[in-house]
Amino acid sequence: xxxxxxxxxxxxxxxxxxxxTVMLLNTPExxxxxxxxxxxxxxxxxxxxxxxxxxxxxxxxxxxxRKKEADWVVANRQDxxxxxPKEVQQLLKSLVQFKIGLEVRAKExxxxxxxxxxxxxxxxxxxYQEERKxxxxxxxxxxxxxxxxxxxxxxxxxxxxxLGEEFGEVASRAPRGFVVxxxxxxxxxxxxxxxxxxxxxxxxxxESKNTDxxxxxxxxxxxxxxxxxxxxxxxxxxxLSAPNDKEFKGWTATRADxxxxxxxxxxxxxxxxxxxxxxxxxxxxxxxxxxxxxxPEEAEQKQDTSKSRKAVITTFDGFxxxxxxxxxxxxxxxxxxxxxxxxxxxxxxxxxVEANFLKERAKKEGETPEDAENAExxxxxxxxxxxxxxxxxxxxxxxxxxxANFAISSLDKGRDEIVKKKExxxxxxxxxxxxxxxxxxxxxxxxxxxPRPSATTPPIPVPPPKEGNEQ
Numbered sequence: 001x002x003x004x005x006x007x008x009x010x011x012x013x014x015x016x017x018x019x020x021t022v023m024l025l026n027t028p029e030x031x032x033x034x035x036x037x038x039x040x041x042x043x044x045x046x047x048x049x050x051x052x053x054x055x056x057x058x059x060x061x062x063x064x065x066r067k068k069e070a071d072w073v074v075a076n077r078q079d080x081x082x083x084x085p086k087e088v089q090q091l092l093k094s095l096v097q098f099k100i101g102l103e104v105r106a107k108e109x110x111x112x113x114x115x116x117x118x119x120x121x122x123x124x125x126x127x128y129q130e131e132r133k134x135x136x137x138x139x140x141x142x143x144x145x146x147x148x149x150x151x152x153x154x155x156x157x158x159x160x161x162x163l164g165e166e167f168g169e170v171a172s173r174a175p176r177g178f179v180v181x182x183x184x185x186x187x188x189x190x191x192x193x194x195x196x197x198x199x200x201x202x203x204x205x206x207e208s209k210n211t212d213x214x215x216x217x218x219x220x221x222x223x224x225x226x227x228x229x230x231x232x233x234x235x236x237x238x239x240l241s242a243p244n245d246k247e248f249k250g251w252t253a254t255r256a257d258x259x260x261x262x263x264x265x266x267x268x269x270x271x272x273x274x275x276x277x278x279x280x281x282x283x284x285x286x287x288x289x290x291x292x293x294x295x296p297e298e299a300e301q302k303q304d305t306s307k308s309r310k311a312v313i314t315t316f317d318g319f320x321x322x323x324x325x326x327x328x329x330x331x332x333x334x335x336x337x338x339x340x341x342x343x344x345x346x347x348x349x350x351x352x353v354e355a356n357f358l359k360e361r362a363k364k365e366g367e368t369p370e371d372a373e374n375a376e377x378x379x380x381x382x383x384x385x386x387x388x389x390x391x392x393x394x395x396x397x398x399x400x401x402x403x404a405n406f407a408i409s410s411l412d413k414g415r416d417e418i419v420k421k422k423e424x425x426x427x428x429x430x431x432x433x434x435x436x437x438x439x440x441x442x443x444x445x446x447x448x449x450x451p452r453p454s455a456t457t458p459p460i461p462v463p464p465p466k467e468g469n470e471q
């Protein structure tokens with residue numbers, strides 16, 4: 001009897017052991033090495049000094065930021081300086097602060113579903129979108145994520161992540177983060193995670209009222225370009241010509257001082273200046289901004305050289321700005337006659353900055369030695385400021401820029417847009433004036449109305465005040 005019970009217990013134990021082994025083999029480990037990473041940083045900590053290059057790419061754009069000596073430049077925009085170095089610091093700080101929240105057990109075939117396809121995977125993205133349309137989704141989102149890679153010295157990859165769907169977007173509902181696909185940094189943290197952290201997806205401070213800041217998508221090269229550019233002050237004259245357009249009538253407009261209106265020479269007796277056309281010249285390029293920096297070969301292909309213009313602007317301070325620009329080629333119109341007209345094209349151009357400053361101050365008659373000394377100091381300080389401005393602005397002469405239409409259109413005018421025909425006197429003459437023919441229409445004379453008797457109450461006489469203190 002005892003042997004039978006013992007054998008039974010041994011059998012039950014063996015079966016239980018086998019079942020437990022099978023269950024453990026078929027069940028993911030609850031405390032796997034990956035899940036033990038929860039709360040750890042996604043990438044190893046590094047400083048800005050360790051970084052040589054940052055690449056940010058999505059399905060449409062890519063920007064390459066590169067360290068050049070001590071400064072950051074946009075490498076795929078002719079090494080143009082960036083607008084705000086603090087934004088690079090903030091970006092790197094955000095990346096090193098990402099923490100692992102939860103492992104997402106996803107395989108490569110699941111990347112489309114969770115928006116973690118690489119920006120290069122265009123065919124896979126399009127196939128997934130077509131699949132979603134077939135399932136009834138009219139406008140499926142692009143399943144490609146935002147890829148950010150950070151390369152250190154000796155081409156050491158510090159960060160390589162693809163950011164997918166964002167969760168916890170409401171600040172009051174923590175935690176916040178992204179679904180992240182990491183393939184560099186800490187080896188044990190490579191994989192798919194729900195990572196806790198925040199990241200600005202656009203440049204510029206949205207809450208700032210400072211307009212001298214670039215704003216745009218993080219992956220757009222134009223969003224990072226420095227906003228500083230030439231500032232044309234105190235314009236004295238403007239000349240405009242068209243090297244490749246024989247039908248264009250060139251012109252030169254000048255003014256005597258900063259408060260005068262512009263006027264052009266060669267006016268006929270029946271012509272006068274159109275102040276509506278020349279009015280914008282007073283503040284022309286006072287705050288000129290550009291949209292993008294172009295490769296010279298790309299610019300040559302994009303611009304319509306048949307409509308190129310050359311403008312020379314001089315200032316009362318001695319500066320001379322030479323602009324050469326042409327509109328972007330217009331796209332060919334489609335067959336749809338009801339389609340709205342295309343927007344006015346931007347301009348592509350260059351600027352050359354020169355100067356011819358006064359070498360000596362014009363002395364005033366009768367000034368005292370003290371007045372002369374103070375005036376000389378002021379003249380010298382002003383001269384140094386102008387020379388410094390020239391040095392800064394001559395740097396911009398080495399690039400080709402794309403300008404918004406509104407920034408250049410106020411200058412791109414023909415002579416007939418700044419000069420108009422004088423109005424004929426008879427157009428505004430009084431028809432009752434002498435020398436004009438009376439109207440043939442008979443007009444009845446006005447009916448005479450007799451004057452009404454005055455109803456005004458006569459004034460009440462007021463006796464003069466008595467002398468002394470009499471009441």
